[in-house]
Amino acid sequence: MTVEGYEVHITPSIGISKYPEHGSTLEDLMKDADAAMYLSKENGKNGYSFFNVELSEEKSRKMMIENALKKAVQKNQFVLYYQPKVELRTNKIIGMEALLRWQHPELGWISPVEFIPVAEETGQIVSIGEWVLEEACRQNKQWQDAGYSPLNVSVNVSVLQFKHGKFLETVQQVLDKTALDTQYLELEITESIMQNIKESKKILESLQQLGIKISIDDFGTGYSSLHVLQKLPIDTLKIDKSFVDELDLDASNTMVKAIIDLGLNLNMTLVAEGIESENQMRVLIEHGCTIGQGYLFSKPVAPEDFEELMKVTELLKGKIAQSNMR
Numbered sequence: 001m002t003v004e005g006y007e008v009h010i011t012p013s014i015g016i017s018k019y020p021e022h023g024s025t026l027e028d029l030m031k032d033a034d035a036a037m038y039l040s041k042e043n044g045k046n047g048y049s050f051f052n053v054e055l056s057e058e059k060s061r062k063m064m065i066e067n068a069l070k071k072a073v074q075k076n077q078f079v080l081y082y083q084p085k086v087e088l089r090t091n092k093i094i095g096m097e098a099l100l101r102w103q104h105p106e107l108g109w110i111s112p113v114e115f116i117p118v119a120e121e122t123g124q125i126v127s128i129g130e131w132v133l134e135e136a137c138r139q140n141k142q143w144q145d146a147g148y149s150p151l152n153v154s155v156n157v158s159v160l161q162f163k164h165g166k167f168l169e170t171v172q173q174v175l176d177k178t179a180l181d182t183q184y185l186e187l188e189i190t191e192s193i194m195q196n197i198k199e200s201k202k203i204l205e206s207l208q209q210l211g212i213k214i215s216i217d218d219f220g221t222g223y224s225s226l227h228v229l230q231k232l233p234i235d236t237l238k239i240d241k242s243f244v245d246e247l248d249l250d251a252s253n254t255m256v257k258a259i260i261d262l263g264l265n266l267n268m269t270l271v272a273e274g275i276e277s278e279n280q281m282r283v284l285i286e287h288g289c290t291i292g293q294g295y296l297f298s299k300p301v302a303p304e305d306f307e308e309l310m311k312v313t314e315l316l317k318g319k320i321a322q323s324n325m326r
Protein backbone atom coordinates (compact mmCIF):
# COMPACT_ATOMS: atom_id res chain seq x y z
CA MET A 1 0.00 0.00 0.00
CA THR A 2 1.02 3.60 -0.31
CA VAL A 3 1.37 5.83 2.77
CA GLU A 4 1.96 9.53 2.18
CA GLY A 5 3.59 8.79 -1.12
CA TYR A 6 5.84 5.96 0.15
CA GLU A 7 5.33 2.38 -0.90
CA VAL A 8 5.05 0.14 2.20
CA HIS A 9 5.23 -3.67 2.13
CA ILE A 10 3.79 -5.69 4.96
CA THR A 11 4.21 -9.43 5.59
CA PRO A 12 2.47 -11.40 8.34
CA SER A 13 4.10 -13.71 10.90
CA ILE A 14 1.40 -15.93 12.32
CA GLY A 15 1.37 -18.17 15.39
CA ILE A 16 -1.38 -20.71 15.94
CA SER A 17 -2.44 -22.55 19.09
CA LYS A 18 -5.22 -25.11 19.30
CA TYR A 19 -7.94 -25.68 21.85
CA PRO A 20 -7.94 -27.83 23.94
CA GLU A 21 -4.50 -29.39 23.21
CA HIS A 22 -2.47 -26.31 24.04
CA GLY A 23 -4.52 -24.70 26.75
CA SER A 24 -7.97 -24.25 28.14
CA THR A 25 -8.06 -20.52 28.84
CA LEU A 26 -7.91 -17.64 26.43
CA GLU A 27 -4.82 -16.33 28.21
CA ASP A 28 -2.93 -19.63 27.83
CA LEU A 29 -3.91 -20.00 24.20
CA MET A 30 -2.82 -16.46 23.41
CA LYS A 31 0.54 -16.98 25.12
CA ASP A 32 1.12 -20.17 23.12
CA ALA A 33 0.10 -18.47 19.88
CA ASP A 34 2.49 -15.66 20.73
CA ALA A 35 5.38 -18.11 21.27
CA ALA A 36 4.51 -19.77 17.94
CA MET A 37 4.52 -16.35 16.25
CA TYR A 38 8.10 -15.77 17.42
CA LEU A 39 9.00 -19.13 15.89
CA SER A 40 7.60 -17.88 12.56
CA LYS A 41 9.77 -14.79 12.87
CA GLU A 42 12.85 -16.87 13.64
CA ASN A 43 12.11 -18.98 10.59
CA GLY A 44 12.39 -16.00 8.30
CA LYS A 45 9.03 -14.26 8.85
CA ASN A 46 6.17 -14.12 6.37
CA GLY A 47 4.75 -17.48 7.39
CA TYR A 48 2.87 -19.39 10.05
CA SER A 49 3.81 -21.86 12.81
CA PHE A 50 1.84 -24.06 15.17
CA PHE A 51 2.62 -24.22 18.86
CA ASN A 52 4.50 -27.50 19.42
CA VAL A 53 6.06 -29.84 21.99
CA GLU A 54 9.46 -28.12 21.91
CA LEU A 55 7.94 -24.72 22.47
CA SER A 56 5.90 -26.20 25.27
CA GLU A 57 9.01 -27.69 26.93
CA GLU A 58 10.86 -24.42 26.50
CA LYS A 59 7.92 -22.63 28.05
CA SER A 60 7.71 -24.88 31.09
CA ARG A 61 11.49 -24.70 31.70
CA LYS A 62 11.31 -20.93 31.46
CA MET A 63 8.44 -20.85 33.95
CA MET A 64 10.39 -23.11 36.31
CA ILE A 65 13.41 -20.81 36.08
CA GLU A 66 11.25 -17.75 36.57
CA ASN A 67 9.77 -19.18 39.77
CA ALA A 68 13.03 -20.53 41.13
CA LEU A 69 14.78 -17.21 40.49
CA LYS A 70 12.46 -15.47 42.93
CA LYS A 71 14.03 -17.37 45.82
CA ALA A 72 17.59 -17.79 44.55
CA VAL A 73 19.14 -14.80 46.34
CA GLN A 74 17.41 -15.54 49.60
CA LYS A 75 18.39 -19.24 49.46
CA ASN A 76 22.05 -18.42 48.76
CA GLN A 77 22.04 -20.27 45.46
CA PHE A 78 24.15 -17.70 43.64
CA VAL A 79 27.95 -17.68 43.57
CA LEU A 80 30.27 -15.26 41.85
CA TYR A 81 33.10 -16.77 39.83
CA TYR A 82 36.06 -14.68 38.78
CA GLN A 83 37.94 -14.69 35.50
CA PRO A 84 41.34 -13.01 35.46
CA LYS A 85 42.08 -10.14 33.14
CA VAL A 86 45.74 -10.35 32.21
CA GLU A 87 48.44 -8.20 30.71
CA LEU A 88 49.13 -10.08 27.46
CA ARG A 89 52.90 -9.64 27.39
CA THR A 90 53.56 -10.80 30.95
CA ASN A 91 50.49 -12.95 31.84
CA LYS A 92 50.23 -10.83 34.98
CA ILE A 93 46.72 -10.56 36.49
CA ILE A 94 45.60 -6.94 36.48
CA GLY A 95 41.93 -7.44 37.32
CA MET A 96 39.03 -9.85 37.24
CA GLU A 97 35.51 -10.07 35.88
CA ALA A 98 32.79 -11.27 38.24
CA LEU A 99 30.51 -13.80 36.50
CA LEU A 100 27.32 -15.03 38.09
CA ARG A 101 26.76 -18.74 38.68
CA TRP A 102 23.52 -20.31 39.85
CA GLN A 103 23.26 -23.75 41.36
CA HIS A 104 19.71 -24.94 41.80
CA PRO A 105 19.17 -28.01 44.03
CA GLU A 106 17.07 -29.82 41.39
CA LEU A 107 17.87 -28.14 38.11
CA GLY A 108 21.65 -28.14 38.67
CA TRP A 109 23.97 -25.45 37.31
CA ILE A 110 22.07 -23.02 35.13
CA SER A 111 24.00 -20.79 32.74
CA PRO A 112 23.66 -17.01 32.96
CA VAL A 113 23.04 -17.10 29.21
CA GLU A 114 19.76 -18.83 30.08
CA PHE A 115 18.65 -17.13 33.30
CA ILE A 116 19.81 -13.52 32.83
CA PRO A 117 17.32 -12.91 29.96
CA VAL A 118 14.52 -14.35 32.13
CA ALA A 119 15.58 -12.13 35.04
CA GLU A 120 15.55 -9.18 32.66
CA GLU A 121 12.11 -10.00 31.33
CA THR A 122 10.63 -10.23 34.81
CA GLY A 123 12.53 -7.28 36.29
CA GLN A 124 14.24 -9.55 38.85
CA ILE A 125 17.59 -8.49 37.38
CA VAL A 126 17.44 -5.34 39.51
CA SER A 127 17.63 -7.17 42.84
CA ILE A 128 19.93 -9.90 41.50
CA GLY A 129 22.23 -7.23 40.06
CA GLU A 130 22.35 -5.52 43.43
CA TRP A 131 23.45 -8.75 45.06
CA VAL A 132 26.17 -9.22 42.40
CA LEU A 133 27.48 -5.70 42.83
CA GLU A 134 27.67 -5.94 46.60
CA GLU A 135 29.23 -9.40 46.61
CA ALA A 136 31.89 -8.42 44.03
CA CYS A 137 32.84 -5.27 45.97
CA ARG A 138 32.83 -7.11 49.30
CA GLN A 139 35.07 -9.87 47.95
CA ASN A 140 37.47 -7.45 46.29
CA LYS A 141 37.83 -5.44 49.49
CA GLN A 142 38.36 -8.64 51.49
CA TRP A 143 41.22 -9.67 49.19
CA GLN A 144 42.79 -6.23 49.49
CA ASP A 145 42.50 -6.37 53.27
CA ALA A 146 44.16 -9.80 53.21
CA GLY A 147 47.22 -8.19 51.62
CA TYR A 148 46.87 -9.02 47.92
CA SER A 149 47.83 -6.25 45.49
CA PRO A 150 44.68 -4.24 44.72
CA LEU A 151 42.91 -5.33 41.53
CA ASN A 152 40.00 -3.93 39.55
CA VAL A 153 36.81 -5.93 39.67
CA SER A 154 34.48 -5.72 36.65
CA VAL A 155 30.78 -6.23 37.20
CA ASN A 156 28.31 -6.86 34.38
CA VAL A 157 25.35 -4.51 34.47
CA SER A 158 22.19 -5.12 32.49
CA VAL A 159 20.74 -2.13 30.68
CA LEU A 160 17.57 -2.62 32.75
CA GLN A 161 19.47 -2.06 35.99
CA PHE A 162 21.07 0.95 34.45
CA LYS A 163 17.73 2.43 33.47
CA HIS A 164 16.25 1.77 36.89
CA GLY A 165 15.91 5.15 38.59
CA LYS A 166 17.86 4.14 41.69
CA PHE A 167 20.96 2.73 40.03
CA LEU A 168 23.36 5.49 41.04
CA GLU A 169 22.08 5.46 44.57
CA THR A 170 22.54 1.69 44.79
CA VAL A 171 26.12 1.86 43.54
CA GLN A 172 26.91 4.58 46.05
CA GLN A 173 25.34 2.60 48.91
CA VAL A 174 27.23 -0.57 48.00
CA LEU A 175 30.54 1.30 47.89
CA ASP A 176 29.83 2.88 51.27
CA LYS A 177 28.79 -0.41 52.80
CA THR A 178 31.72 -2.45 51.50
CA ALA A 179 34.29 0.37 51.86
CA LEU A 180 35.82 -0.53 48.49
CA ASP A 181 37.72 2.38 46.96
CA THR A 182 35.80 3.45 43.83
CA GLN A 183 38.88 3.22 41.62
CA TYR A 184 38.77 -0.59 41.95
CA LEU A 185 35.29 -0.95 40.48
CA GLU A 186 34.53 -1.17 36.79
CA LEU A 187 31.05 -1.61 35.31
CA GLU A 188 30.51 -3.51 32.06
CA ILE A 189 27.58 -2.36 29.99
CA THR A 190 26.60 -3.22 26.44
CA GLU A 191 26.10 -1.07 23.41
CA SER A 192 22.33 -1.16 24.00
CA ILE A 193 22.68 1.75 26.45
CA MET A 194 23.16 3.95 23.42
CA GLN A 195 19.47 3.62 22.62
CA ASN A 196 18.64 6.17 25.25
CA ILE A 197 21.62 8.36 24.92
CA LYS A 198 20.61 11.48 26.81
CA GLU A 199 19.78 9.65 30.01
CA SER A 200 22.67 7.19 29.72
CA LYS A 201 25.15 10.02 29.32
CA LYS A 202 24.02 11.63 32.57
CA ILE A 203 24.32 8.39 34.54
CA LEU A 204 27.70 7.56 33.01
CA GLU A 205 29.03 11.00 33.86
CA SER A 206 27.89 10.68 37.47
CA LEU A 207 29.54 7.27 37.72
CA GLN A 208 32.73 8.74 36.29
CA GLN A 209 32.62 11.51 38.87
CA LEU A 210 32.47 8.86 41.58
CA GLY A 211 35.71 7.44 40.13
CA ILE A 212 34.14 4.29 38.67
CA LYS A 213 35.38 2.96 35.31
CA ILE A 214 33.08 2.00 32.45
CA SER A 215 33.61 -0.73 29.85
CA ILE A 216 31.61 -1.51 26.76
CA ASP A 217 31.18 -5.29 26.72
CA ASP A 218 30.91 -7.39 23.53
CA PHE A 219 31.98 -4.36 21.51
CA GLY A 220 31.34 -4.66 17.81
CA THR A 221 28.21 -6.80 18.02
CA GLY A 222 25.66 -4.08 18.83
CA TYR A 223 24.60 -0.77 17.45
CA SER A 224 27.20 1.73 18.60
CA SER A 225 27.07 5.08 16.99
CA LEU A 226 30.68 6.15 16.65
CA HIS A 227 29.53 9.73 16.96
CA VAL A 228 28.00 8.98 20.35
CA LEU A 229 30.87 6.74 21.48
CA GLN A 230 33.35 9.60 21.46
CA LYS A 231 31.06 11.75 23.61
CA LEU A 232 30.59 9.24 26.41
CA PRO A 233 32.97 8.79 29.34
CA ILE A 234 34.03 5.25 28.39
CA ASP A 235 37.33 3.84 29.66
CA THR A 236 37.48 0.45 27.99
CA LEU A 237 36.29 -1.40 24.90
CA LYS A 238 36.02 -5.15 25.25
CA ILE A 239 36.50 -6.71 21.82
CA ASP A 240 33.89 -9.43 21.41
CA LYS A 241 35.04 -13.04 21.26
CA SER A 242 33.63 -13.46 17.74
CA PHE A 243 36.33 -11.12 16.39
CA VAL A 244 39.06 -12.86 18.38
CA ASP A 245 37.90 -16.23 16.95
CA GLU A 246 38.30 -14.91 13.43
CA LEU A 247 42.02 -14.29 14.02
CA ASP A 248 42.57 -18.04 13.64
CA LEU A 249 41.20 -17.99 10.10
CA ASP A 250 42.75 -14.70 9.06
CA ALA A 251 45.57 -13.33 11.21
CA SER A 252 45.57 -9.98 9.47
CA ASN A 253 41.86 -9.55 10.25
CA THR A 254 41.27 -5.93 9.44
CA MET A 255 38.19 -5.58 11.64
CA VAL A 256 40.10 -6.45 14.83
CA LYS A 257 42.84 -4.02 13.85
CA ALA A 258 40.23 -1.33 13.10
CA ILE A 259 38.53 -1.76 16.51
CA ILE A 260 41.89 -1.61 18.31
CA ASP A 261 42.92 1.53 16.42
CA LEU A 262 39.53 3.13 17.05
CA GLY A 263 39.79 2.51 20.79
CA LEU A 264 43.40 3.64 21.03
CA ASN A 265 42.65 6.83 19.11
CA LEU A 266 39.81 7.58 21.52
CA ASN A 267 42.25 7.04 24.43
CA MET A 268 40.48 3.93 25.61
CA THR A 269 41.90 0.71 27.01
CA LEU A 270 41.31 -2.40 24.89
CA VAL A 271 40.53 -5.79 26.34
CA ALA A 272 40.17 -8.82 24.07
CA GLU A 273 37.56 -11.36 25.21
CA GLY A 274 37.65 -15.13 24.87
CA ILE A 275 41.29 -15.69 23.89
CA GLU A 276 41.81 -19.43 23.50
CA SER A 277 45.06 -19.79 21.56
CA GLU A 278 48.64 -18.55 21.63
CA ASN A 279 48.19 -17.52 18.03
CA GLN A 280 45.25 -15.22 18.84
CA MET A 281 47.25 -13.69 21.68
CA ARG A 282 50.28 -13.09 19.46
CA VAL A 283 48.24 -11.36 16.74
CA LEU A 284 46.41 -9.20 19.30
CA ILE A 285 49.72 -8.02 20.75
CA GLU A 286 50.98 -7.26 17.24
CA HIS A 287 47.86 -5.19 16.60
CA GLY A 288 48.42 -3.15 19.77
CA CYS A 289 46.00 -4.78 22.23
CA THR A 290 47.62 -5.15 25.65
CA ILE A 291 44.99 -6.79 27.87
CA GLY A 292 42.94 -9.96 27.48
CA GLN A 293 40.75 -12.59 29.05
CA GLY A 294 40.11 -16.14 28.00
CA TYR A 295 40.48 -19.86 28.62
CA LEU A 296 44.14 -19.59 27.46
CA PHE A 297 44.84 -17.92 30.82
CA SER A 298 42.01 -19.24 32.97
CA LYS A 299 38.32 -20.07 32.93
CA PRO A 300 36.14 -18.21 35.42
CA VAL A 301 36.86 -19.88 38.78
CA ALA A 302 35.44 -20.00 42.31
CA PRO A 303 36.80 -17.36 44.75
CA GLU A 304 39.13 -19.80 46.54
CA ASP A 305 40.68 -20.84 43.21
CA PHE A 306 41.04 -17.23 42.13
CA GLU A 307 42.99 -16.64 45.30
CA GLU A 308 45.44 -19.35 44.22
CA LEU A 309 45.89 -17.55 40.88
CA MET A 310 46.60 -14.30 42.72
CA LYS A 311 49.22 -16.05 44.87
CA VAL A 312 51.09 -17.11 41.72
CA THR A 313 51.10 -13.50 40.50
CA GLU A 314 52.34 -12.28 43.90
CA LEU A 315 55.13 -14.89 43.82
CA LEU A 316 56.14 -13.82 40.31
CA LYS A 317 56.24 -10.24 41.49
CA GLY A 318 58.42 -11.22 44.46
CA LYS A 319 60.84 -12.92 42.08
CA ILE A 320 60.94 -9.89 39.81
CA ALA A 321 61.60 -7.60 42.80
CA GLN A 322 64.37 -9.89 44.06
CA SER A 323 66.11 -10.07 40.71
CA ASN A 324 65.99 -6.27 40.49
CA MET A 325 67.74 -6.01 43.87
CA ARG A 326 70.57 -8.29 42.86
Ligand code: C2E
Nearest residue numbers: 099100112113116132156157158274275276293294295300
Ligand atom coordinates in the same frame (compact mmCIF):
# COMPACT_ATOMS: atom_id res chain seq x y z
P1 C2E B 1 30.23 -11.59 29.14
O1 C2E B 1 30.13 -10.52 30.18
O2 C2E B 1 30.65 -11.16 27.78
O3 C2E B 1 31.23 -12.65 29.74
C1 C2E B 1 32.10 -13.45 28.98
C2 C2E B 1 31.59 -14.86 28.84
O4 C2E B 1 32.51 -15.59 28.04
C3 C2E B 1 31.50 -15.62 30.15
O5 C2E B 1 30.43 -16.56 30.01
C4 C2E B 1 32.83 -16.39 30.18
O6 C2E B 1 32.79 -17.54 30.98
C5 C2E B 1 32.99 -16.72 28.73
N1 C2E B 1 34.40 -16.89 28.34
C6 C2E B 1 35.49 -16.25 28.83
N2 C2E B 1 36.61 -16.66 28.20
C7 C2E B 1 36.23 -17.58 27.28
C8 C2E B 1 36.95 -18.37 26.32
O7 C2E B 1 38.16 -18.31 26.17
N3 C2E B 1 36.19 -19.21 25.54
C9 C2E B 1 34.83 -19.31 25.67
N4 C2E B 1 34.18 -20.17 24.88
N5 C2E B 1 34.13 -18.57 26.57
C10 C2E B 1 34.83 -17.72 27.36
P2 C2E B 1 29.33 -16.74 31.16
O8 C2E B 1 29.97 -16.68 32.50
O9 C2E B 1 28.53 -17.93 30.80
O10 C2E B 1 28.44 -15.45 31.02
C11 C2E B 1 27.72 -15.20 29.86
C12 C2E B 1 27.11 -13.83 29.87
O11 C2E B 1 26.12 -13.71 30.90
C13 C2E B 1 28.11 -12.71 30.16
O12 C2E B 1 28.84 -12.37 29.00
C14 C2E B 1 27.18 -11.61 30.63
O13 C2E B 1 26.61 -10.95 29.54
C15 C2E B 1 26.10 -12.38 31.36
N6 C2E B 1 26.37 -12.34 32.81
C16 C2E B 1 27.17 -13.11 33.58
N7 C2E B 1 27.15 -12.69 34.87
C17 C2E B 1 26.33 -11.61 34.91
C18 C2E B 1 25.90 -10.71 35.95
O14 C2E B 1 26.31 -10.80 37.12
N8 C2E B 1 25.02 -9.72 35.60
C19 C2E B 1 24.59 -9.55 34.31
N9 C2E B 1 23.73 -8.57 34.04
N10 C2E B 1 24.98 -10.36 33.30
C20 C2E B 1 25.84 -11.38 33.60
Ligand code: MG
Nearest residue numbers: 097156188217
Ligand atom coordinates in the same frame (compact mmCIF):
# COMPACT_ATOMS: atom_id res chain seq x y z
MG1 MG C 1 31.28 -8.99 30.67
Ligand code: MG
Nearest residue numbers: 217218238273
Ligand atom coordinates in the same frame (compact mmCIF):
# COMPACT_ATOMS: atom_id res chain seq x y z
MG1 MG D 1 31.54 -10.05 26.66
